[in-house]
Each structure stands twice: as structure tokens, then as C-alpha cells.
Amino acid sequence: MADLLTADAVREELGRLPDWSGDPTGIGRTAQLGNFPAAIAVVDRVATVAEELDHHPDIDIRWRTLTFRCVTHSAGGVTHRDIELARRIDDIVRSAA
Numbered sequence: 001m002a003d004l005l006t007a008d009a010v011r012e013e014l015g016r017l018p019d020w021s022g023d024p025t026g027i028g029r030t031a032q033l034g035n036f037p038a039a040i041a042v043v044d045r046v047a048t049v050a051e052e053l054d055h056h057p058d059i060d061i062r063w064r065t066l067t068f069r070c071v072t073h074s075a076g077g078v079t080h081r082d083i084e085l086a087r088r089i090d091d092i093v094r095s096a097a
């Protein structure tokens, strides 16, 4: 099982993820796309990456605004797998914006 990050470690990682906020119980970001199909296309690309990593974000879809939350459910908190997933989500959002 992946190791839980300490509060300090989560803070340090969030310093390198400016669009994200959170604490050891989970990290999240929102992203506003141009329209609903563009938002769904991002969700679809995130789904592919999540399957590749075998690690899945919680996703809230409201018209063209997406909210992603990353937490390792099996570990009960934030691990390096969530940080990696957050970076991959950023890459997808950046290339879609």
C-alpha cells in the first residue's frame, strides 16, 4: 500500500501544484473549460490516464466546470499516487484550455 504523506509533505507538494489546494485528507482543483463538450472531453482523457495509473480521481461535473479530488481511498489519505495523478490532470487541462 502506498505511504500516506504527512501534512508538511502535502504542503510542499501543493507548493508545486499552484492550481491545487487541500490537506492530508485530499487535494483538489477546479477547471473551467469553454463549453460542456470540452469539459467532457477532459473527463474522458482523465479517465484514460486514471486507468493507466490504476488510480482514479473523484470528479464533479457542473456544465463546463470540473472539480477533481485526489485521495488514495485504500490508504485513507493523500499519497504520491495522488500527486502524480494531479500532475497528469494538470497536463490534460493545460492542453485543453
Ligand SMILES: C[C@H](O)[C@H](O)[C@H]1CNC2=NC(N)=NC(=O)C2=N1
Binding pocket: 054, 055, 056, 057, 070, 071, 072, 073, 074, 075
Ligand atoms: C484494485 C485497485 O487497484 C484499487 O481498487 C484502486 C483503484 N483506484 C483507486 N483510486 C483511488 N483514488 N484510490 C484507491 O484506493 C484506488 N484503488
